[in-house]
Amino acid sequence: MxxxxxxxxxxxxxxxxxxxxxxxxxxxxxxxxxxxxxxxxxxxxxxxxxxxxxxxxxxxxxxxxxxxxxxxxxxxxxxxxxxxxxxxxxxxxxxxxxxxxxxxxTAARDLKAETRVEHIYPTADTLPANILKLYIQFSAPMSKGEAWQHIRLLDDQGKTVPLAFLEIDQELWDAAGRRLTVLFDPGRIKRGLVPTNEMGSPVTEGRRYTLVVDKTWHDARGAVLVEGVEKKFVGAPSDRTPPAPKLWKITAPQAGTTNPLVIRFPKPMDAALLERMLEVENIEGTITLADQEREWRFTPVTPWRSGTYHLIANNLLEDISGNHLDRAFDVDLAAAPRQAATSTGNTTQTFTIH
Amino acid sequence: MRKTAFLAGMICAATMAFAASNTGMTKGKVQLKSAGPLAFGPEGILFIGDSLGSSVIAVDTGDTKAASAGKVEITGINQKVAALLGASADQITINDVKVNPLSKNVYLSVTRGKGEGAVPVILRADASGKITEFSLDNVASSASALPNPPVAKAGARSDPRLETITQVAYSGGKVIVAGLSNEEFSSNLRTIAFPFEKNVTASSIEIYHGSHGRFETQAPVRTFVPYTIDNEPSIVAAYTCTPLVTIPMSDLKPGKKVEGATIAELGAGNRPIDMIAYKKDNHEFILMANSSRGVMKLKSDHLEKYKNITAQTDITGVPYETIGSLTGVKHLTSLDDSNALILTESDLRSVPLP
The missing domain is CATH 2.60.40 (Immunoglobulin-like)
Structure with a gap:
């Protein structure tokens, strides 16, 4: 070339x-x-x-x-x-x-459309009214600085929900430029703020929405996407309850196998944080997510041995409404005592392999 | 004559070496991974927020010759910067602009390219409007790493977490860094003592917003300005969730949970970008650029007299007005005591402080 x-x-x-x-x-x-x-x-x-x-x-x-x-x-x-x-x-x-x-x-770039949206997290089709963030995962690095022209939230009338997202110029990309984090405007999710009172939450319980990602969004080469993507979902009640690890269902595989350890959550969890903030102590393996991020599967590199293991969750692990393990996204001080700052500690559970 | 020049050169070199050693800096090439927000410290020290490099870099510009500011007007600055860098205007992003308070030269943080091959560049515009590169090939510099929360040791496929730096400022011997994570919803404001010590890591403070005394949430700071309130060094900060708050610098201690005092609620659609503080006609003001509501001027005399807004019926915060003549402002910074510098989509120009 x-x-x-x-x-x-x-x-x-x-x-x-x-x-x-x-x-x-x-x-x-x-x-x-x-x-x-x-x-x-x-x-x-x-x-x-x-x-x-x-x-x-x-x-x-x-x-x-x-x-x-x-x-x-x-x-x-x-x-x-x-x-x-x-x-x-x-x-x-x-x-x-x-x-x-x-x-x-100089020769023009090869602008054949090759890049696609691979995933939009959360993958669930019912999302709480206080949904905090979305991750849009692309198959190749994307161009920076044009995200807010190409993402829209439409209501059930096909009208754009105004000011739904926190549109910051810097754009929250990962280092590879393949995943964009889209925060819903926190001012409209938190209770008791002027934006929430003036405009309400971007998502309302019971209403249908479509997240639209335009085909005209450019990848890092300057080519448009292969196709635009729409994600449809229905608004559910707001969730202001911290995820409770004691409610997680742990299914331990048999010793001598490399079958996955399966953790089931009662509600979808943040896809990115499940990759980083949940681990089996001292065991190497790979993580896969299933069932709309309600399931975390951990496949070890070497076969399980009989014994007791520790499942360690960082307390900063969030559900899809931004509730940490030890603290709700917004704490109602009329109903709960004032807490110290969010803990950086862990919640550890044990499981046994037979 | 030649001897004198040589001697002067030697003295100059000795002075620079002294300054560099005093600030813990070493001379050499600075390899930025990205060029984000800028800030000036003492004696021509330029701080560069490098989100991709997860660090703040301090560079001794040596640009310390005092000068008074003239009128700045560079029309078509995006085209001019693009031409200088040998690219088309759509491949150029001006990420920030700051004025060296000593020389009044204008520094621009620029990205050439938008994809994988994107290159960070620092440019400098002098009083005549001439733009040149501020080369980082051989400068005295030091760096401070921004800590990343723990990365899962086992299983994680990659580490796409990144903290995007949204604002950097220097005040009273400290560099203050606001940023937003692309994963967990955290509200860390980082402070770093300057000169940076070797291998120093910025300590973080969690910022909370007590909405009307009832709901308490983490509140990432979007932008802020150092400000002295009743003789106490403080910052005036805008949260991503819109309230404007004051926080005493003495509260910014590592590991501490800090709650800002709400002095104004600016309402839905308020997306602050930059703030500057100034005095005019014996009054104090804060000028705030806002991506959707234009430029706001807040009368900030005696901010200590504004009580923390704690009730919805109590919205009597700092009075403000919108400056209709300033539109499309993407960046706002101080030029001198009487003028601000604004960057719009295509122009860089000085404007009298309103």
């Missing part, structure tokens, strides 16, 4: 170079080389007053880069790799009046 692009550049240079008899501009790898000049000291205004490379837009300043004078040539090395699908202009005006110009067209 790189080679093909270079050939295209070289061809473009050869065609459009309007060099005078002995001065010309050549492409050398990713550098621009002014050939045939008579070496002079760097002008007070900088080398760019003699030889400048710029993008082909009106009044474009010279591109950042470094100049290296060589015998018979002046080399410009761009600070950043040349971008795809761009036109670059290299212009030289020498002190003796000779001029040269070259125009480069």
């Amino acid at each position: 790189q080679l093909i692009r270079n050939i295209l550049w070289a061809a473009a240079l050869a065609m459009s170079s309007l060099a005078a008899q002995t001065v010309s501009i050549q492409l050398d790898g990713t550098d621009f080389r002014l050939v045939g000049w008579k070496p002079v000291p760097e002008p007070a205004e900088g080398w760019q007053s003699l030889f400048r490379v710029h993008v082909d837009t009106p009044d474009a300043p010279a591109m950042l880069g470094t100049y290296t004078p060589e015998p018979g040539a002046l080399l410009f090395h761009p600070r950043f790799p040349l971008a795809d699908g761009m036109t670059y202009v290299a212009e030289a005006t020498l002190t003796d009046g000779r001029k040269a110009t070259a125009i480069l067209h």
